[in-house]
Amino acid sequence: MSALRFYLTNSVAKKQVMGVTGLLLCGFLLSHMLGNFLLMVGADAFNKYAYTLTSNPLIYVAEAGLLVIFLTHLFMALKLTMENKAARPVNYYMKQPTGRGATFASSTMPYTGMLILFFIIMHLINFKYGSVYMTTLNGMEVRDLYKTVIEYFASPLNVGMYVVFMIVIGIHVSHGFWSAFQSIGFNHPKYMPAIKFLSKLYAVVLTVGYSTIAIWCHVKGGM
Structure with missing residues (x-):
């Protein structure tokens, strides 16, 4: 309980937890995107x-772990946001600069975070718990998730919304990735410029990669 109390009351500790969980989530986003590229290989491969x-029975352990990581990241983000707002209770008539080095991505982190939460819920509804079709694969009857995905992206509206949310994720990650390193104490002036560059590059890769998959599925569905 003392360790939990420490992480709930110490601002530096909360930022460190956010940093670690954020990097783990960034790793998941990349691996999930690479797996989704199998859609382009074909139905059987995907x-x-x-x-x-x-x-795999371990999928339940992995999903539970991912859920804990995500909820921890979300909880710490909400707690820090509320604490920062409470520390500045006066709303100025003219918005003041948020600090040296503040960017659109850094100043909108709470908002993009909430949009990402909404996207994840909709993503699960539309795909994991979406339309169920069956197909035969190597003599086994398995779920045809390929058909579910292609069917969903047949709608231009769904593709457009998906791309918008990928841009939102890119904006969030472009700041969150490098700030996570800063939060865990890796803030050397020699390496931070390179980490910030990699953060922006990583955000672009995710945005373009996921968007490309959605657009490809739309084109494929129209063939």
């Missing part, structure tokens, strides 16, 4: 990948 993941 369905085999999806079946391999979901048929």
Whole structure:
């Protein structure tokens, strides 16, 4: 309990937890994107990948761990946001600069974070718990998740909304990735410029990568 109390009351500790969980989530985003690129390989390749993941009993442990990481990150973000707002209770008539080096991405982190939460909920509803089709793969009947994805992105509106949310994630990650290193104490002036560059590059890769998959699925569905 004393350790939990420390992390709940110490601002530096909360930022460190946010940094570690944020980096873990960034790793998941990349691995998830790479797996989704199998959609471009073909239905069998993607369905085999999806079946391999979901048929492994450890998937429940992995999903529970991911949920804990996400909720911890969200909780710490909300707590720090509320504490920062409480420390500045007066709303100025003219908005003052948020500090040296403040950017659009850094100043909108709470808002992009909430949008990402909404996107994740909708993503689970539309795909994990979406339309269920079955197909035969190597003599086994498995879920045809490929068809579910192609069917969803057949709508231009769904593709457009997905791309917008990918931009939101890119904005969030462009600041969150490098600030996570800063939060855990890796803030050397010699390396931080390179980390900030990699953060922006990483955000672009995620945004373009996920958006490309959605657009490809839309084109494929129209063939």
